[in-house]
Amino acid sequence: MHASSGNFDEMFDGGGLTRPAYAEYRRWFDEQSGEFLRRKSREADDSFRRTGITFNVYGENEAEERLIPFDIVPRIITAAEWRKLSRGIEQRVRALNSFLYDLYHRQEIVRAGRLPERLLRTNDAWLDNMVGFTPPGGIYTHIVGIDLVRTGPDEFFVLEDNARTPSGVSYMLENRETMMRMFPDLFSRIAVESVSDYPRRLARSLAACVPPAFAGGKPTVAVLTPGTYNSAYFEHAFLADQMGAELVEGSDLRVVDGRVQMRTTRGYKPIDVLYRRVDDNYLDPLTFNPDSALGVPGIMDVYRAGGITIANAPGTGVADDKAIYSFMPEIVEFYTGEKPLLPNVQTWRCADKDSLAYVLDNLSELVVKEVHGSGGYGMLIGPTSSKREIAAFREKLIARTDNYIAQPTLALSTCPIYTRAGLAPRHLDLRPFVLVSPEGIDITPGGLTRVALKKGSLVVNSSQGGGTKDTWVLKD
Amino acid sequence: MLGRTANSLFWMFRYLERSENTARLLEAALRMALTRDLVTAEAEWRSVIATLGLQQAYAAAHENYDGLSVWNFVLRGPSNPGNVRQMLGAMRSNARMARTNISSDAWEAVNDNWMKLDTMLARPVGQAAVGEVLGAIRRAGTQVHGAFDGSMLRDDGYHFSRAGTFIERADSTARILDMKYFLLLPSLSYVGSSLDTGQWEQVLRSVAGARIYSWLNAGQIEARGIVEFLVLDDRFPRSLAFCRNALRDNLAALARMHGVEGRSNALMRDADTRISQLDIDQIFETGLHEFLIDFLSRNASIAGAIAEDYRFHA
Numbered sequence: 001m002h003a004s005s006g007n008f009d010e011m012f013d014g015g016g017l018t019r020p021a022y023a024e025y026r027r028w029f030d031e032q033s034g035e036f037l038r039r040k041s042r043e044a045d046d047s048f049r050r051t052g053i054t055f056n057v058y059g060e061n062e063a064e065e066r067l068i069p070f071d072i073v074p075r076i077i078t079a080a081e082w083r084k085l086s087r088g089i090e091q092r093v094r095a096l097n098s099f100l101y102d103l104y105h106r107q108e109i110v111r112a113g114r115l116p117e118r119l120l121r122t123n124d125a126w127l128d129n130m131v132g133f134t135p136p137g138g139i140y141t142h143i144v145g146i147d148l149v150r151t152g153p154d155e156f157f158v159l160e161d162n163a164r165t166p167s168g169v170s171y172m173l174e175n176r177e178t179m180m181r182m183f184p185d186l187f188s189r190i191a192v193e194s195v196s197d198y199p200r201r202l203a204r205s206l207a208a209c210v211p212p213a214f215a216g217g218k219p220t221v222a223v224l225t226p227g228t229y230n231s232a233y234f235e236h237a238f239l240a241d242q243m244g245a246e247l248v249e250g251s252d253l254r255v256v257d258g259r260v261q262m263r264t265t266r267g268y269k270p271i272d273v274l275y276r277r278v279d280d281n282y283l284d285p286l287t288f289n290p291d292s293a294l295g296v297p298g299i300m301d302v303y304r305a306g307g308i309t310i311a312n313a314p315g316t317g318v319a320d321d322k323a324i325y326s327f328m329p330e331i332v333e334f335y336t337g338e339k340p341l342l343p344n345v346q347t348w349r350c351a352d353k354d355s356l357a358y359v360l361d362n363l364s365e366l367v368v369k370e371v372h373g374s375g376g377y378g379m380l381i382g383p384t385s386s387k388r389e390i391a392a393f394r395e396k397l398i399a400r401t402d403n404y405i406a407q408p409t410l411a412l413s414t415c416p417i418y419t420r421a422g423l424a425p426r427h428l429d430l431r432p433f434v435l436v437s438p439e440g441i442d443i444t445p446g447g448l449t450r451v452a453l454k455k456g457s458l459v460v461n462s463s464q465g466g467g468t469k470d471t472w473v474l475k476d
Numbered sequence: 477m478l479g480r481t482a483n484s485l486f487w488m489f490r491y492l493e494r495s496e497n498t499a500r501l502l503e504a505a506l507r508m509a510l511t512r513d514l515v516t517a518e519a520e521w522r523s524v525i526a527t528l529g530l531q532q533a534y535a536a537a538h539e540n541y542d543g544l545s546v547w548n549f550v551l552r553g554p555s556n557p558g559n560v561r562q563m564l565g566a567m568r569s570n571a572r573m574a575r576t577n578i579s580s581d582a583w584e585a586v587n588d589n590w591m592k593l594d595t596m597l598a599r600p601v602g603q604a605a606v607g608e609v610l611g612a613i614r615r616a617g618t619q620v621h622g623a624f625d626g627s628m629l630r631d632d633g634y635h636f637s638r639a640g641t642f643i644e645r646a647d648s649t650a651r652i653l654d655m656k657y658f659l660l661l662p663s664l665s666y667v668g669s670s671l672d673t674g675q676w677e678q679v680l681r682s683v684a685g686a687r688i689y690s691w692l693n694a695g696q697i698e699a700r701g702i703v704e705f706l707v708l709d710d711r712f713p714r715s716l717a718f719c720r721n722a723l724r725d726n727l728a729a730l731a732r733m734h735g736v737e738g739r740s741n742a743l744m745r746d747a748d749t750r751i752s753q754l755d756i757d758q759i760f761e762t763g764l765h766e767f768l769i770d771f772l773s774r775n776a777s778i779a780g781a782i783a784e785d786y787r788f789h790a
Contacts, residue, residue, distance in 0.1 A: 237575040247576045263479045265786040
């Protein structure tokens with residue numbers, strides 16, 4: 001039933017005994033018949049499909065809608081573990097915001113010699129328009145997703161900071177809804193922290209960041225989506241729906257009288273806070289990509305004049321590329337005056353000569369990633385790659401060393417998934433969602449657990465066949 | 477509400493209505509073809525294609541007007557850009573665009589039916605399956621309307637969706653009537669011949685009115701009575717008068733909610749005055765065809781004015 005290969009398993013200890021956090025779940029599980037669980041597993045798929053919780057994949061058949069596979073075994077975190085994690089997350093997110101403010105103002109961190117200026121100059125996400133400008137409430141990253149991995153009982157690492165437009169929160173919410181619908185008895189036996197008020201907290205958090213031009217009354221919040229063909233359209237619609245916000249596209253918006261306004265059946269109406277799920281590059285064809293039809297011509301001028309709040313702020317991407325990531329321990333210390341509570345994964349910057357030499361000597365042991373890459377694309381996983389793949393990657397790496405970082409292949413923790421043959425361990429990670437507003441930092445207990453479905457695979461990205469689990473933080 | 481969302485709701489229901497009406501038309505033709513000789517059957521299938529305005533596209537793809545070819549062309553023909561499968565896809569994608577303005581019940585009814593029908597229509601529809609497929613298309617309409625009725629807030633979005641329904645339904649009834657009237661024009665003088673009765677019964681079936689009509693008229697089938705029923709009887713939900721009344725109410729509600737009357741309300745009043753002054757004799761005197769053409773063009777103008785009044789487009 002458990003086949004741990006030396007990796008830390010969330011449910012079973014080295015001797016095959018169920019860890020305390022999973023004890024009650026395990027008792028419940030053993031009472032269920034295989035036939036019942038298989039039926040529920042199918043029901044979950046049907047329910048996701050019926051409610052349209054799909055993401056779009058491009059390629060073979062224009063835009064095909066797919067389900068992200070859902071596994072019925074929850075990932076369970078104890079209250080004590082969560083307290084520790086959330087302290088670390090809060091510290092990191094606080095540092096990220098201060099860091100962004102500093103980057104676009106006096107750059108104390110560069111002056112202090114703690115961060116090479118080169119990293120900013122060469123950063124694709126750097127926006128000159130943001131220099132000297134302070135977003136409403138001083139908030140840059142209203143919504144952050146911190147990707148965590150675990151390698152041991154007390155060993156959690158931050159793998160990535162998603163400071164631009166982290167996605168997946170709708171799965172966190174729908175996974176819980178589905179679990180509660182399918183296994184109501186589980187939730188009466190085990191006390192789990194609720195996640196369902198995330199949309200309300202998001203709405204509140206966004207409404208707390210109104211721009212100077214806000215006329216009073218109830219702030220108008222809108223979600224900007226690239227449209228129904230975007231892979232995360234379901235999530236955009238879901239969040240707008242749950243927040244009671246309008247879901248707008250670029251074609252609905254126009255700058256009128258110094259405000260960004262949306263075309264309603266009653267005429268144009270100003271928007272106070274725009275939760276945009278459109279990349280910086282497409283936000284304003286007058287400032288960025290002139291061919292973009294997804295954005296709003298002139299929105300950046302309105303923004304700088306205090307006519308609208310954009311969440312997350314343009315230019316926050318500077319803080320989440322992987323070269324900056326390697327400096328996060330220094331960044332946290334610089335702005336909070338504290339040692340980081342959550343460690344980084346050891347990272348070699350290939351732009352450094354010594355690091356590069358080490359990386360080239362150890363390619364078959366390392367994971368090499370593009371500095372701006374995401375979604376599990378464009379990376380090398382040394383241990384599972386062929387000699388030929390490694391050789392080809394080496395060429396790419398040498399041609400643009402500053403485009404890559406390398407990390408050790410982590411012994412990611414596993415958690416069982418439910419398969420035809422019963423429970424089987426699979427690697428996973430965790431993305432907690434963090435809201436930042438002038439009122440404070442708000443972390444929803446748990447987050448999105450992504451799980452590799454192939455045995456031994458370390459890639460959990462949904463675009464590469466990963467699945468998700470419900471994530472439980474136990475109540476004390 | 478966003479103008480674009482109002483547009484999506486309006487068109488979501490136009491496409492839903494269109495798919496349902498098309499299914500009814502095919503069902504009626506299917507029944508007719510089964511009970512008649514080959515020549516009549518062929519004429520019947522030909523008239524389905526003509527009613528839908530698909531003559532050119534069909535002729536480019538097929539030589540013969542047999543049932544199998546016609547219903548496959550109408551339901552899923554790749555060279556027919558307005559096939560039912562596309563309509564259902566357009567209905568669903570409009571619902572998806574308006575997702576934040578429709579209830580979960582309504583969305584699930586849309587999505588569920590779309591998934592089922594899209595699979596059914598992915599392969600050619602054979603003789604044995606066609607009845608089931610057409611029934612499923614009709615039921616999709618019933619279920620989506622039911623979910624809307626039971627779960628939607630009666631706000632402007634609701635009225636945009638109803639407006640779409642009645643614009644489309646009136647259009648469909650008027651077209652079916654006009655097609656048959658036109659075909660039967662020379663034979664109007666021999667009302668009562670067996671073919672004629674069959675053709676008119678067929679018209680009633682296409683708009684789900686056969687049973688109601690014969691219940692109201694003790695089984696008497698005659699052209700004048702049928703036209704009166706389909707045009708002027710405001711108790712029958714697919715008659716032109718019923719659609720007009722419903723549309724008038726929806727447009728009045730929208731004007732009230734927006735605090736202003738638009739061109740759509742003015743056009744509606746014009747059209748209303750006209751139809752309320754007519755009785756069946758006057759319609760036959762001016763010519764049913766002329767009457768229907770005028771009705772269709774006013775209907776289309778009202779649809780256009782709704783889009784303008786409520787800023788459907790930038």
